[in-house]
Amino acid sequence: MLHSAIHPQSKTESEVQSRLDFLVRSSNDAITGTDINREITLWNPAAEKLYGYTEEEVLGQSIDLIVPKERKKEVLKMFKDLANGKLVSDFATKRMRKDGTIFDVAITISPIKNDFGQVIGFSTITRDITEHKKIEDLKAEFLSTAAHELRTPLTTLKLISESHLRKYKKLGKDQIKLSELNLINTELSKLNLLINDLLDDSRIETGKLYMRFAPVDLNRLIQTVVRKMKVINKNHNILYKKSKEISIIGDVSRIEQVLVNLISNAAKYSPIFSTITLRSEKLNDKIKVSVIDEGQGIPIEKQKLIFDRFYQVKEKSNKGFGLGLYISKEIVNAHKGKMWVESRVGKGSTFNFTLHLI
Numbered sequence: 001m002l003h004s005a006i007h008p009q010s011k012t013e014s015e016v017q018s019r020l021d022f023l024v025r026s027s028n029d030a031i032t033g034t035d036i037n038r039e040i041t042l043w044n045p046a047a048e049k050l051y052g053y054t055e056e057e058v059l060g061q062s063i064d065l066i067v068p069k070e071r072k073k074e075v076l077k078m079f080k081d082l083a084n085g086k087l088v089s090d091f092a093t094k095r096m097r098k099d100g101t102i103f104d105v106a107i108t109i110s111p112i113k114n115d116f117g118q119v120i121g122f123s124t125i126t127r128d129i130t131e132h133k134k135i136e137d138l139k140a141e142f143l144s145t146a147a148h149e150l151r152t153p154l155t156t157l158k159l160i161s162e163s164h165l166r167k168y169k170k171l172g173k174d175q176i177k178l179s180e181l182n183l184i185n186t187e188l189s190k191l192n193l194l195i196n197d198l199l200d201d202s203r204i205e206t207g208k209l210y211m212r213f214a215p216v217d218l219n220r221l222i223q224t225v226v227r228k229m230k231v232i233n234k235n236h237n238i239l240y241k242k243s244k245e246i247s248i249i250g251d252v253s254r255i256e257q258v259l260v261n262l263i264s265n266a267a268k269y270s271p272i273f274s275t276i277t278l279r280s281e282k283l284n285d286k287i288k289v290s291v292i293d294e295g296q297g298i299p300i301e302k303q304k305l306i307f308d309r310f311y312q313v314k315e316k317s318n319k320g321f322g323l324g325l326y327i328s329k330e331i332v333n334a335h336k337g338k339m340w341v342e343s344r345v346g347k348g349s350t351f352n353f354t355l356h357l358i
């Protein structure tokens with residue numbers, strides 16, 4: 001009784017099959033299928049519309065028909081990975097229509113298995129992302145131009161305010177003017193950091209975030225950064241127990257940027273007068289650097305997302321653009337290192353990154 005209530009009617013295999021066929025045929029998404037030799041076995045009407053080939057034209061043909069020349073290697077590797085059980089989900093690439101035009105797509109591929117669980121082919125859902133890509137490119141171009149345009153007047157303002165600040169410090173008389181100038185200078189520095197983040201973001205998007213690799217003593221670098229951060233951040237107790245020389249090959253100013261970003265975040269997201277501790281620890285051929293705070297912490301489900309572009313745990317936080325961690329992780333990746341967070345809400349966060357020792 002109970003059994004039939006859960007499974008009101010068991011359908012015959014052919015009924016299930018015809019329902020599936022109906023779903024595939026009526027789908028607005030282009031659904032295609034191939035066997036393991038990359039020969040096309042399925043081609044729904046949405047795929048006909050997207051690629052310009054009819055079902056009759058493509059069945060039995062190689063999938064290479066719709067793959068642009070420069071993407072053929074990528075497809076071969078993809079099929080190898082799929083055969084090894086890897087998943088392909090929303091992968092951005094390019095495909096070619098019957099008329100030869102090449103366009104941007106996002107593809108998701110799932111294995112098709114027989115009754116014995118053996119993979120006998122793959123089904124692919126293809127989304128045309130041409131418009132989306134155009135908008136993304138326009139956004140990146142706009143951000144990059146805006147950031148460049150903003151930087152020039154800002155540099156001038158900063159130079160003027162610094163020269164006034166030096167003058168008033170020498171005179172040492174007008175304390176009000178001095179504190180006002182200090183404020184202007186601090187705000188201009190914040191603007192400078194935000195604009196630099198925007199510029200770095202567009203460099204990453206266009207693959208132009210270049211690194212200048214050279215030998216670096218990481219221990220010395222951490223000490224220098226901590227000293228600088230103590231000067232601009234009097235509200236937190238920043239600690240680092242210096243170690244022996246740590247030799248790595250890296251881009252010194254980019255690693256400094258990562259450290260500054262992690263310490264600034266630790267300060268931004270933890271109560272005043274709490275402690276921020278930096279640690280360096282050797283792990284075989286790597287060095288692990290940790291920045292530990294006693295702040296609000298990050299919920300477990302958000303911990304992966306915070307490294308995404310523009311992601312902020314609290315939306316519309318006025319503390320930045322949500323780019324700092326994204327850029328930091330890209331910099332660490334460019335050094336073939338890893339970056340991750342361990343955190344408990346209400347207890348604090350530890351941001352770690354690794355770099356290779358020489």
Ligand code: ADP
Binds near residue numbers: 266269297320323324
């Ligand atoms: P931004 O600080 O500009 O928002 P980030 O990329 O540096 O951008 O950080 C992304 C988000 O991660 C922040 O908005 C914040 O919600 C969270 N976050 C980063 N560092 C910490 C930290 N030390 N403690 C708690 N939350 C943090």
